């Protein structure tokens with residue numbers, strides 16, 4: 001069988017992704033691109049970008065419930081989402097040629113749609129943890145379950161400020177359901193199932209499979225850790241309409257290539 005021509009990655013990088021379920025790529029964005037992304041992110045978090053609805057801005061629980069107050073709303077935000085749906089600048093990032101070339105290499109397809117996006121702000125001191133999970137546990141109406149996330153570091157992501165941690169190879173276990181997740185999490189950190197942190201410089205990106213187990217710790221440091229996650233899928237993916245409790249998403253936007261009647 002002929003292998004697809006790779007656009008950006010080496011065959012070894014694709015092999016590593018297939019083996020581990022994640023891959024980090026250094027310096028995908030240049031310093032100017034990161035600075036522009038960082039500035040725009042803060043404008044959105046401050047509620048100053050008109051086209052982004054208020055519903056796309058979620059505060060950390062302590063601020064939402066009035067337990068803590070902060071003068072600058074930007075530092076109270078936990079997560080922003082659907083940004084590339086509404087905002088041209090963020091859509092420009094989601095469709096960035098280098099990023100989409102890497103996604104095409106990892107999906108083995110040039111027909112790509114965006115499932116959604118989330119910008120994790122992880123403020124200094126108050127930024128909360130993200131527990132172990134598989135993304136497809138939420139996106140359970142999309143088949144095949146092999147979506148790929150590009151997580152771009154806007155700030156330096158370190159072990160101290162809550163970089164992503166992965167359990168390599170766990171995407172090959174398929175969907176871990178209900179109580180199975182807690183059994184499995186008990187074994188993480190062992191020699192057989194190590195936990196691998198993915199610290200990143202600003203502008204570097206980690207790519208992960210939607211079935212690989214991953215998490216991030218709370219940010220107890222004085223440095224914030226913003227990361228922009230864009231989730232991509234094959235345009236030929238199926239949407240199982242009998243699954244009624246999956247997130248209600250805006251229309252999936254075409255990132256590259258063809259769309260297919262009756263598919264996502």
Ligand SMILES: O=C(O)CCC(=O)C(=O)O
Nearest residue numbers: 120130149151216227229
């Ligand atoms: O940025 C984080 O802390 C969590 C990100 C995550 O879970 C994801 O991108 O799937």
